[in-house]
Amino acid sequence: MICPHSHREPNKYMSNEKEISTKVPNLRFPEFSDVWRGVELGDFLINKQRKVQKPNTLYKAVGIRSHFKGTFQKMDSDPKNISMTELFKVQENDFIVNITFAWEGALAIARQTDDGGLVSHRFPTYEFEEKVSSHRFFRYVFPTMRMKYNLGNISPGGAGRNRVLNKKDLLKLKILLPEIQEQQKIAEFLTKADNWLANLKNQKQELENYKKGVMKIVFSNKSNTNNWTTHLIGEIISVSNKKYNPKTDKGNYPDIEMESLEKNTGKLIKTFDSKSLKSIKNFFNEGDVLFGKLRPYLRKYYLSKMSGVCSTEIWVLSSNLLQNNFLYYLVQSGNFNRYTQQSSGSKMPRAEWSYIAQQSIDIPDRSKQQKIAAFLTSIDKLIESKQNQVSEAEKWNKGLLQQMFV
Template sequence: MAREFDRSGGRSVTEEVNIEHAENPSAYPPSIQAGIPKLGETPRGWTRYPLGDLLLKVERPARLTDNQTYQLVTAKRNRGGIVAREVLRGDQIKTKTQFYVEAGDFLISNRQISHGACGLVPPQLHRAIVSNEYTAFHAKEKLEPTFLNALMHSVYFQQTCFHSSIGVHVEKLVFRLEDWLKWAFDVPPLEEQRRIVAVLETWDRAIDQTERLIASKRKRFEGLLAQYAMKFHNERTEFGALVELISERVQPGVCDVPNESTELENIEPETGRIIGSSRVSAESALRSRFKAKDTLFGKLRPYLRKVAQPSFDGICSTEIWVLRSNPKVLNPDLLFFLVQTQEFQATATKQSGSKMPRADWDLVSTTPVPCPRAMDQQIRAAALLDSALQSIHPELKRLDAHRAQKRGLMQKLLTGEWRLDGRFEPAALTSRAVLPGDAA
């Protein structure tokens, strides 16, 4: 029942959409596009403007009242958009220089814009507040706000953000707003902007529908897991009596080990998928060795629920527990699900007060977990849970494909390489499917 995982990145690309990835130097995280921003010839019918001719900076100072509550927002990295933070009283907000934002503002985090922290303020966050570490803009009449929200995903846009920042460390860059506003951008007429947005929104709807289906199937899996825990509640055994914590350490470059390692970021939360791998060198830190069908559990920030059961031998970060079942008392496939039960998760995620909490093995090993004593019952339970989990994986691949196709479309449409005619008017797209090959 070993689960096969995609180690190439988990992305599929259709023949119709060819994704052209810009290479990121290894010194930078994936959120950064460090290449030199270059514009080719302006597409026919488009106009080249300095960014400052397209955006208008807006400021709405907020006078905080101690006993009044305020909604705070933040800009997520990797172009994750504008999302809510906490709601605080005025006397709880340390930075007193705050500004209101309104729905439709294009908001950037001056500290994190090089990492893609920007986006349109959604209607539900109208009149929220941000500190002076953010800048809000209105799109001028030449630019549709929704087109700007798509444009921020282009490689060129990301590169201009990075090259408008200075500093010696990628996490401490200082953004120079005036320099950024001088960069030139090629922009299509408003009607073509609307067509581009309408096409991309069809992919957004497909992505949203697939995410909803994944969430529904995930709830079914969690329900079955809860039923399993209730059924065998009276057959609980201390976790440490069922498994062994493997602590075989290896030094990359010294021992006979692969030059790739599974790190925390390679384990996709809640899905059990291992996405890609990380390169290691002789100078790298110690790693742990694991075997196929061991269970990997991310002990650093365990609330992230990073759990995997690899189908291959390898090495991993020491921030990951390598757990191996005692074959006399525990089926290895069931172990993968035991660490996802409420009993185990509740103990593993107990906070230690640290900003980077780690699960405590001494505490976890004494936690009673539901485990039938009969091996045939363990096998049947694992098979049922695995079937529910495996039903999610085709949808995850479909979601990967939709996202990859949208990225490819954006690079084609936002550079003018693919052009859209009247067939792609927003009203026309509501009555028919859109195919990438339709673009002219």
């Protein structure tokens, strides 16, 4: 959608003058048929410098994250830390750009939380001419690879802070712009799609919070009453040390490495071929519980659905007293994770089984283990279902952005 104002060789993010005067989106509301007009950003962006004296007390500073990640506020900025005598006030719906890191996608449209915040001269602010342009529409226009490419073109210099945006060239960048009514319609529709996605994410988060609450109650020592007994972890859970050597063992197995496990979800992302990696591995069987001892705060765990081998940075856990599903949830409990982190180092945190084995836990009889594991499994299935809905919604929203803009 953005066309650069430069003399570099064209690439997939560039459009020529003929294209910019004729293109229309693939997906469009039926009431609109006019072509999108080629205009410059300066045709509707008005530079606004709301100059103020540097405060004498702590103030709200506004910053911009790179890669189109939006704004952030620092509520207690100390004026003693800046040399400028003047700053500039931000208003909601301003277009703001960080001229030092514009090439890295450091631009945003100010939100309500930014209103009244202050920026330095390196963050020029612009107002939209609302009769011809909608700030809501441009929340979806600006965060594109084409825009990032164009900002790089007009930010000459070397790397990092040596690349400074040319503000005059910024206002000369060309885009395809529909009439204001179509802009508003598109923005309204995409905002609803975003709200739908946010609602799904909130529902997933509520389920995850519910699971945490249930886990806290179930595995809290104070909550356990009848049919629970206290044991040392090392007395009821064993760590398998059966090794696999890819150089001497003939078999070829699925190999689970630390990077194979998604943190804090129990999901297996991928496996490797055991013969493709030369290091010694641990054998595991179907039903064993795997737990990553390296950087245990990442909470990487997995209930194996197969037999195979895994990194020696992963414990292979099993128990004669605990059902596999219950053990799987036990290693997710607050007590177990507290033990793993108390026993780990600082530079390369690694949990120590010798310490954990000496800690005590309470466990119920097998009948109650089964009921607890079944209930927690049902919650996990709801979370997984909601995550699938989130993933589908994200794909749908991404498709909309690709089809509704040019």
